[in-house]
Amino acid sequence: MFETVPSGVYGLDEMISGGLPSKRIILILGGPGAGKTILASQFLYKGLSEFNENGIMVSLDEGKNHYFSEMNNFGWDFQKAEEENKFRFIDATRLSRVAILKEKMMKEETHSLRGKLLSIDKLVEQLQEKIQEIEAKRVVLDTLASLFYRFTDPIERRTASQDLIEALSDLGTTTLVTTELSELGLQTRKLTYEEFMVHGVIMMQTIFSGGSTVRGLQIVKMRGVSTNSNVVPYTIDRNGIEVYPTMSLFREG
Template identity: 30%
Template sequence: MGIMSEPFSGKRIKSGIPGFDDLIEGGFPDQSTILITGSTGTGKTTFVAQYIYKGAEEYGEPGVLVSLEERAKDIRREMEQFGWDLEKYEKQGLIAIVDGVSSISGIPSEEKFVLEDTLNVDNFLRYIYRVVKSINAKRLAIDSIPSIAFRLQNEGEIRKVLLKLNTILLEMGVTSLLTTEAPDPKGGKISKYGIEEYISRGVVLLDLQEKNIELKRYLLVRKMRGTKHSMRKYPFEITSRGVVVYPSGEIY
């Protein structure tokens, strides 16, 4: 077991992901920033959308989902396969989806929350702050960090932006999940820029591994400050009801 030094005695935020909270002492530490990292196709978007949706459905906690890779209407349609009616909770003011794609693509958007200026990081952060406050959000998900950082020229700029992002998130008082790419988790590189994990209180790695000539999904809690957690890999699946983790299942 990896026991971290900082004791965390505060509130836990339930993930809404069956089996996962058993691995992290009941949920994410309140008002923390957690990195969800993995290669393409590992389920990062589903993981963070489930966190926002279940927060509204099961716990009555408002949440903001910032989509920088897919249009809001595409997210809604994809999540319907799990029986999740995002629009229902949007109408109730429990979920806000920020469309950060349409304006980049030059496509007109009818969304309530549209990120017009993705070039200026300060404007981006101010806008997210306003949306969070407008629904009194307790949860926030940003999918994904590389979509914020890809226009930046060098590592120094990216580091500055990510530190600023983390400071603003902590000021908002939300529990945030941020997604990033893990280009080579087996080679030890678990985030695209090698910086993201240092601004996060926790790091959850999602990956695919070949076993018996088929790909299996596994999850590893790499870091969760103030939390006792296993350093083992646990199987998970994307089922008809979303992400399900098997904490007592086969470990491979």
């Protein structure tokens, strides 16, 4: 058995026997606008404000100022948390550009992965430093999709992805990694290899049904835990994300 930590998302812990598995990696899978960044940020903010667990956001998507102002909409003051040494933001938006540059340079000489992996190594080093600095217990990487769009070769992509996830699993933090849903639709969806490597997978979907839009969340996998695997509704409002584990997404009859 392993310990669990509260996710900070009302309704979610009930679905996974009490909370997220401590010190493991959970993948948050969802389409654009599904609420992946909000859910992951809520996990960080509630962690540092209510559960005494400091956190780090590694963003491959947006810079710090933009992120801070977006999160203020939910009343989450990450700037203050940073000043109080409860939070660190790692701007990894340049990382992908560096990776592309290196990729271009390497192509001329040799077909090698080293250029790209170096920049991933640097990121992990930086992350380890910050974790020690504030004794962080929670980490978010948002989003894996940003980085791996750059790796067009599937074998290179797989190698880089595996390296990153392996490095993250050695950090000793509870880590959420967001990524994009490759295909919409529950039945036709292809499983990605990232899903096999991580401890748990939570899927967030926007479903268009009968002219209206509904949001549905599903625990696709959570090792060693009995879960509610139904697709249940969730909402996003100015307080963040709320999950309704006892409700059914589709009205019966």
